[in-house]
Amino acid sequence: MPRRLVALVLFVAGGPLKAERITWFSPAAAVNHTSAGVPMDAGFRFELGVFNGSFVPLPSNKEQWAQNWRPAMRTSYDAGAKAFNDLHEIWDNLAPFTVGKPAYVWGFRGDALAGEWVLFRAPSWTWPAVNPLNPEPPAWNAAAATPVIGQINASGIPFLMKSAAVTNAAPPTTTWEQWRADHLTAEALDEPGDDPDRDGMTNLLEFVFGTAPGTANAPVATPASLVTGHVTIVIPRRIDHQATLIVEVSGNLTDWYSGPAQTETVSNTVASLVVRDLTPLDTPNPKRFIRLRAELP
Numbered sequence: 001m002p003r004r005l006v007a008l009v010l011f012v013a014g015g016p017l018k019a020e021r022i023t024w025f026s027p028a029a030a031v032n033h034t035s036a037g038v039p040m041d042a043g044f045r046f047e048l049g050v051f052n053g054s055f056v057p058l059p060s061n062k063e064q065w066a067q068n069w070r071p072a073m074r075t076s077y078d079a080g081a082k083a084f085n086d087l088h089e090i091w092d093n094l095a096p097f098t099v100g101k102p103a104y105v106w107g108f109r110g111d112a113l114a115g116e117w118v119l120f121r122a123p124s125w126t127w128p129a130v131n132p133l134n135p136e137p138p139a140w141n142a143a144a145a146t147p148v149i150g151q152i153n154a155s156g157i158p159f160l161m162k163s164a165a166v167t168n169a170a171p172p173t174t175t176w177e178q179w180r181a182d183h184l185t186a187e188a189l190d191e192p193g194d195d196p197d198r199d200g201m202t203n204l205l206e207f208v209f210g211t212a213p214g215t216a217n218a219p220v221a222t223p224a225s226l227v228t229g230h231v232t233i234v235i236p237r238r239i240d241h242q243a244t245l246i247v248e249v250s251g252n253l254t255d256w257y258s259g260p261a262q263t264e265t266v267s268n269t270v271a272s273l274v275v276r277d278l279t280p281l282d283t284p285n286p287k288r289f290i291r292l293r294a295e296l297p
Helices: 059-068 176-183 203-209
Strands: 020-025 045-051 069-076 085-090 104-110 114-121 139-141 146-149 164-167 224-227 230-236 244-250 263-268 272-277 289-295
Touching (some): 176 203, 203 289, 230 244, 244 272
Antiparallel strands (some): 045 069, 114 164
8 A cells, every 4th residue: 555645734714824923112203312411322222032941040149140041032122113023933942942831021231340120020921832822922011121231211211221230240151143234244354263344353353352443443451461480361251241261371383272271261251251271481491482262163
């Protein structure tokens, strides 16, 4: 008997199966300020997401937010419209985006040394189940939310949203693709190894250091010094930019080595990475060199 192949296509309400959707936004033409009382600009980004496990974000534990944050979607702030507005489609409820999980919106600008943040949610903002039978997506309006950090006025007077100044805490992680979309969309030389502004730093290093890839910058200082007989390098970097930093050492500028048998991390803060060469500069090793290499994860 010949085998029969049967294809099943599910249609709901006269159309193909659809995902649940979340509309998340702030009202257009609202007054939105930074902590300094100036209008929010196009440098702000907003993310819709949840926090991992049982973690609950509080102003007192903001240094732990980024490591526990799980974004579902990022969108830009439209400085002309004075708002953000996007639509997120949900195709499954895999952890941590489980049904009933508290959902948040995190707005941010700046780096880990000095940033502007606003984090908020409403009690009704819980992660929905995939439901193709529900034609009306939840509409999550920032005006209805309560802030964890920053301020929100439902009336929009004297402002709707106002971010708070935050220091020494990492903002949400930015991937290479997100950064490239922000900074290199109109640039033909948009690969990690390219250098469109010809300042000697590749796009990948501009990403690591948080410099502008379209504007020639002075070289970022990565000072090396001799500390207790060992060459030590200080690397300023954006801890929120997702890249792997590899410190390599050499005795002859030809053969380079890395890894825990060759180097050790002295400190790893939100502002810099400090690494030292485990081989001392001494009579058996009269020359030691150290350098930085970056890779995308």
